[in-house]
Amino acid sequence: MLAEIITIGDEILIGQIVDTNSAWIGQQLNAIGAQVVQITSVRDDRRAIVEAFDEAFGRADLILVTGGLGPTKDDITKHTLADYFGTTLVRDQATYDHLEQWITSRGMRFNELNQHQADVPAGCTVLANxxxxxxxxxxxxxxxxxxxxxxxxxxxxxxxxxxVLPRLQAHFQLDRIIHKTAITIGIPESELALRIAPWEEALPASLKLAYLPNPNNIRLRLSSYRGDSKQVTAEIDRQFALLRELIPQHFLGFETASVEQSVAEGLKERGETLSTAESCTGGAIAARLTAMAGASAYFLGGVVAYSNAVKTDVLGVQAEDLEQYGAVSQPVARQMAEGIRRLTGSTYALATTGIAGPDGGTPDKPVGTVWIALATPTETITEERHFWEPREQNIQRASSAAMDLLRKYLYENCS
Amino acid sequence: MLAEIITIGDEILIGQIVDTNSAWIGQQLNAIGAQVVQITSVRDDRRAIVEAFDEAFGRADLILVTGGLGPTKDDITKHTLADYFGTTLVRDQATYDHLEQWITSRGMRFNELNQHQADVPAGCTVLANxxxxxxxxxxxxxxxxxxxxxxxxxxxxxxxxxxVLPRLQAHFQLDRIIHKTAITIGIPESELALRIAPWEEALPASLKLAYLPNPNNIRLRLSSYRGDSKQVTAEIDRQFALLRELIPQHFLGFETASVEQSVAEGLKERGETLSTAESCTGGAIAARLTAMAGASAYFLGGVVAYSNAVKTDVLGVQAEDLEQYGAVSQPVARQMAEGIRRLTGSTYALATTGIAGPDGGTPDKPVGTVWIALATPTETITEERHFWEPREQNIQRASSAAMDLLRKYLYENCS
Structure with missing residues (x-):
């Protein structure tokens, strides 16, 4: 079954918001065996919306539309839908009652604009929000x-x-599309491609391979668009097991596997804990760890040591070392990690100190230079890394590299 | 001049990556007066790509395409382009030389896959990367x-x-599209709409208003698609000045104005500094502040106090208060802010403690309950907030709310 996604809103076309809905919808449709063949974003413009509907109906069986349903005047989707399907707006009482309760319970006024949100094109099936x-x-x-x-x-x-998803499964006879994605870390795309070339060449014709790079890792996706789903799943698993043997130290897991998840699972399994001392990553490691529910089971906390005073006074970094080697140096990274580990009593501690950019680089230590340290109960490991990207990516990559240092340590030192 | 954006890649349609390129390109094109009328995402499929090219050429004068140019086999855009324009691939020597230097200087091998990236369709103009x-x-x-x-x-x-942008400006005679966006904070969309309704009604017909909500704020965009650009700009400025008078305490600024930027500017102007003590926001405030270049001028650092031990041992929160009032309470938020301010010697300190979810809520303190504190040289201000969203948005909103507390304080206590 073929599907299309249409997102409506001037704010998308002039780039004021990033359309994240389409990616999420694409994932969900794939999971139930619907194949998304096009995503289209159009303006809050009646003619553009109607044209997009017509074209999508010509190609696909299912069209999912988001946007343009707000309470304000610029949102025209609902009126356009009523016209398109040759009907008019009527008040939906169940929606009206939900709205009144929803809004007043939040201490807000149930005003006229909100009341109009209970009006829907006659004949449509209302899906509760x-x-x-x-x-x-x-x-x-x-x-x-x-x-x-x-x-x-x-x-x-x-x-x-x-x-939507339960109703779609009941309504359509769906093909079975199978995707599985392996996540790799710590190896550039072209090196990875050469390393796994024999494996790629030997893949059966029914499986399609895609490389998906992002700042944190390279993902490898195998897709099958037909065939018996049990056999296909088994074949994909077999192929990924072969791949894993080729790059064991770079293989992070499947699908949404991330280095922070891998670290979290490793720590939880072992009943161990982590703390962080971040300079150039500015709290990004802590924020990525605590973005996952349940982080308090293994993450004790951390210090964002942006100023030198915080490095010395809170973390106990030696002022002489800051003076002699600079804030971006091995001794400082080491002392930051050891300092936060001492302070929190965590099993492990990660530290970062570097130059995220765009300013602050020197010929000796160009923008993108980062020292990473991992303090463990028995040793402190340090690593110098160089990234060549804008500030945001340098912060992301340094955060990932620090967590990957711990991931590899946990992997190599199985309890 | 009408433009379209086409992004190519199966990974977009199955939702494995979010297309952030289109939003950025849309912004840039708007800024030079090109109007984006459609964004289309299609698969790595020759027929789908060719159809998208044909349709876009039918509607627009300029088509910007991203994706499908990687070194690996699944990327077919370049071959499709050569066929589409009736030509073949030839090696571009300047690109080859750049590639060799770029790759070897990074300590990587200049392998065959990379060498093929210097091949381009004959007759195109190569744009250096x-x-x-x-x-x-x-x-x-x-x-x-x-x-x-x-x-x-x-x-x-x-x-x-x-x-691209300099060449486009030279190549096309561009219309002049003008957008300006005001950023508001701390007021729900429907309340804002009612509050400013008389202003909205009185807008000249040549200006189009759009409401753009996101988890941190509501943005109001005025757009003009024709007319003398000096006059239009003056009229938009006049209208926004009227708007500002209606909602002075909710008016954050224009375009990319954010609460963190507003705080950063306020602190830099006054030569004052900030530190943070974060529990439920887990480093997100520090990460948002340090994501901006130059943060070290005013941000000294912070503590992510996830465990109670870090709250007591590092920040000096009273264990009795933790026991009596719980970690999510006014006294704890207050002591966290005062503790980090004492520790770092910063002018101000922000603290958050709350229940981000999805677990950990109680009837008394449901998920989304957050205490925020701002410690200043003369007083400590606390605020209880309730958010009703998933974990990620609760963290974002709590971070924004904390920074907004400082923003309002700086605004009301002008030096």
């Missing part, structure tokens, strides 16, 4: 389906999960 | 232009800035 004010709407047309949802990501996600 | 291995390519066709760039965001951005 647990997390917001604009409901989703399901339209049938000659065996095909168009679904409109609000653009606010967590509202759209709840409607998809609660209403 | 300072930051990577795949060059951009400019194709002319009957007065219209198609430009292909790699999908890696910082490589694409450098090619756009260095090569």
């Amino acid at each position: 647990r997390h917001g004010t604009a409901p989703g709407m399901w339209f049938d047309r000659a065996g095909k389906v168009l679904i409109s949802m609000p653009g606010v990501p967590h509202e759209m996600k709840a409607i998809m999960t609660d209403e | 300072r930051h990577g291995t795949a060059p951009g390519m400019w194709f002319d066709r009957a007065g219209k232009v198609l430009i292909s760039m790699p999908g890696v965001p910082h490589e694409m951005k450098a090619i756009m800035t260095d090569e």
Whole structure:
């Protein structure tokens, strides 16, 4: 079954927001065996919206639309939908009651604009929005389906999960598409490609390989678009087991596997703990660890040691070493890691000190120079790394590299 | 002049990556007066790519394409481009020389896959890629232009800035589109809409207003698509000045204005400093502050006090208060802020302690409950907030709310 996604909103076309909805919807559709063949973003413009609907109906069986359902005047999707399907807006009482409760319980006024959000095109199926004010709407047309949802990501996600996906599975006879993605870390794309070339050459024709690089890792995806799903899954697993043997130290796991997740799992399994002392990464390692629910089980806390005074006074870095070697140096990284480990009593500690850029580089220590340290109960390991990217990516890469140092240590020192 | 953006890659359609390129390109094109009318994402599939090219050439004068130029076999854009423009691949010596230098200077091997990246369709104009291995390519066709760039965001951005934008300005006679966006904070969308309704009603017909909500703020964009640019700019400025009078305490600034930027500017102007003590936000405030270049001028550092032991031992929170009131409480937030301020000697300190979710809520303190504290030289201000969202948004909102507390303090206590 072929699907398309249409996102509506001037703010997308002039680049004021990044469309993150489409990626999430694409993942969900794939998981139930629907193949997304196009994603289209159009303006808050009646003609552009209608044209996009027409073209998508020509190519696909299912069209998921997000955006343009807010309470304000620039959001025209609902009126356009009513016209498109030859109907008019009517008040939906269940939505009205939900809205009134939802808004007043938050201490806000149930004003006229909110009340209009209970109006929907007659004849559509209303999809309840647990997390917001604009409901989703399901339209049938000659065996095909168009679904409109609000653009606010967590509202759209709840409607998809609660209403859209179960109904789609019941409504369509779906093909079975299978994707599985292995996550690698610490090896550049072209080196990886050469290293695994014999494996890639020997892949069966029914499996399609894709390389997906990002600042933290290279992902390798195998896809199958037909065939018996049990056999295909087994073949994909067999191929990835062969791949893992080729690059054991670079193989992080599957799908959403990340270095922080890998570190979290390793620590939880061992009942061990971590703390952080961050200079150039400025809290990014702590933020990535604590973005995962349950981080308090293994993450005790950390210090963002941006100034030298915090490095000496809180972490106990020697002022002489700061003076002699500079803040971006092996001794300072080492003392930061050992200092925060002492302070928190954690099993391990990670430290970073470097020059994220764009300023602050010297011929000796150019922008992108980072010292990383891992303090363990028995030793402190340090590493010098060089990144060549803008500030944001340098911070991301340094954070990943620090966590990867711990991941490899946990892997090599199995308890 | 009408433009379209086409992003190529299966990884986009199955949702494995979020397309952030289109938003950035949209911003740049708008700034030079090109109007983006559609963004289309298609698979790594020759027919889908060719169809997207044909349709875009039918609607627009300029087509910017990203993706599918990597060194590996799944990237087919370059071959498809050669066929589409009826030509073949030839080696570009300047690109070859750059590649060899770029790769070997990074201690990597200049392998065959990298060498093939110097092959381009004959007749195109090569656009140098300072930051990577795949060059951009400019194709002319009957007065219209198609430009292909790699999908890696910082490589694409450098090619756009260095090569594409200056060439486009020289090549096209561009209309003048003007957008200006005001950023508000601390007021829900429907309340804002009612509060400013008289202003909105009185806007001239030539200006289009859009509401752009996100987890940190609501943005209001005024757009003009024609008219004398000096007059239009003056009228937009006049309208925003009126708006500012309606909501002075919620008006953050323009365009990319963010609460962290506003705090940073306020502190730099006053020569004052900040430190942070974060529990539920887990380093997100520090990470947002240090993501901005030059943060060391005002940000001394912080503590991520995830465990109670770090709260007591490092920040000096009273164990009795933790026991009596719990970690998520006014006294603990207050002592965290005062503790980090004492430890670092900063002018101000911000602290957060709360329940980000999804677990850890109680009837008394449900998920989303956050205490925020601001310690200043003369007083400590605390605030209890409730957010109703998933973990990630609760962390974002709590971070923004904490920084907004300082922003308002700086605004109300002008030196």
